[in-house]
Amino acid sequence: MTSRVWLPAVVALCAVGCPSRKAPVPTAPAAKAAPARVPPEAAMVGVNLACAEFGKVPGVVDRDYTYPGEKHFAYLQAKGLLVVRLPFRWERVQRELMAPLDEGEMKHLDRVVGHARRHGIKLLLDVHNYARYGGKLLGTTEVPHEMFADLWRRLATRYKDESAVFGYGLMNEPHDTGGLWPAAAQAAVDAIRSVDRTHTIFVCGDGWGGAHSWQSINKDLAINDPENNLVYEAHQYFDRDSSGTYKESYDASGATPTVGVERLTPFADWLKARNARGFVGEFGVPDNDPRWLVVLDNFLAAMRKHGIGGTYWAAGPWWGSYPQSVEPRDGRDRPQMAVLERYGVGGDPAAPKPWLAVAAAADKAAPETKERPPTLPRERVAHDFAARGESYHYSNEGSEFASVSVEDGGRKARKITYRHKGGIAWVGVGVYFGGLGCAGHSGLALEVRSEKPCRLEVKAYHVEGEAYSGVFQVAAGWQELAIPFASLLRNGAPYDPAQSLRKVEFQPNPDPRGSSLFLGALRLVAAR
Known part of the structure; x- marks a missing residue:
């Protein structure tokens, strides 16, 4: 079986470390499974409130990292964006492997859960660790599957009766796992279901979870959930290498209005073939060209067409001038919010779109780059x-x-x-x-x-x-x-x-x- 793993750029070759005790890795089903039994939030559009994963680990709260406050939830509630993905670091909530959860850290997390509850927002908890703990690969002898299962058993025990938490995001963007990720994910699902049969479980794909590369890297991913309440999670950005860094302009990236739709298609087709449910945990565009808003609008429309929900990257404190942020600046909405809120609860995607005229003007101003593929300078x-x-x-x-x-x-x-x-x-x-x-x-x-x-x-x-x-x-x-x-x-x-x-x-x-x-x-x- 061929395996593929995506990194930020190019060239790799296979597996770091050895699994301590490999759990059986399920194979893709030969026929369609029954439709997943998942809540409506999995098809809604929301935002990542990202800040608790910032900084060095473990770090000091409110110096190296922080947590979103009540005002952030109030703002999203007003916009109809009622799903929030909340990234945090494994090393902070569990200071030692197999140890009890750190109560000091969990109080911060509990406070955020309270904010969400008061504002009618549903949380997707996201362990933002890339299939590692302290830099050590999950599934090796240093971080065996049992340790990952232990983390999720403890988290699920804590939040199994919490209505403001609707989902457990097992791991953000696993990559370079050498094929170890599916067994680790299955171990975590089994641990969660031993204490919590209610909450939805989200499984991100290997190789950074790219929607565009899903069928190359994750075509055989098949996790068994006895409650049939599982969602596969992809991420997708629209710059040249799908990294989300947006180092080049719209034209130099070779972007088109449908680039997002095209990159979503492999993931959407895979879900349809397996009768599975999907979610795009991260997507976003910069604020430096109105044509990116057209890309975002078309991408969200395609997500809705396929019944795929997702959370925009990102909002929350400390984002400053980050071009993808939808955190208000000086009390004013960011340009991307005008698109996002139309796909929130109570929004109307068919309402007039003022960014279209501006995007058309920008496109007209760049006829040469529009007519031919971008070429790098010869010395570059x-x-x-x-x-x-x-x-x-x-x-x-x-x-x-x-x-x-x-x-x-x-x-x-x-x-x-x-x-x-x-x-x-x-x-x-x-x-x-x-x-x-x-x-x-x-x-x-x-x-x-x-x-x-x-x-x-x-x-x-x-x-x-x-x-x-x-x-x-x-x-x-x-x-x-x-x-x-x-x-x-x-x-x-x-x-x-x-x-x-x-x-x-x-x-x-x-x-x-x-x-x-x-x-x-x-x-x-x-x-x-």
């Missing part, structure tokens, strides 16, 4: 593995993979360590662009070296999904590996740089003894 790095790591990795079951940031030969690099296992074995890493314009360029160049010489298969996928591949020799010393588009072939035809590049994958030849790749910058090479 397309992706830096040393700074950003890989976007995802993939492997056959059993092969090993690890990815760390290192210094090698006086330069920063991403070290990918791998070992192939099995008669037919593969390990690879990829960089996801979404739609990188390559016009005017002749190929790619990758800063790379191998622990021992190897053959590296490079696969380039254009935006329609077709793959073009070639094999290149990598030496033990640092080199700038030339990857001409003319050498990347599909049925004998070369990759056409007029086609925007969706992603690139790098796959070393099988090595049962194991080896390492060291990766630096990936550049576009200008045509001469």
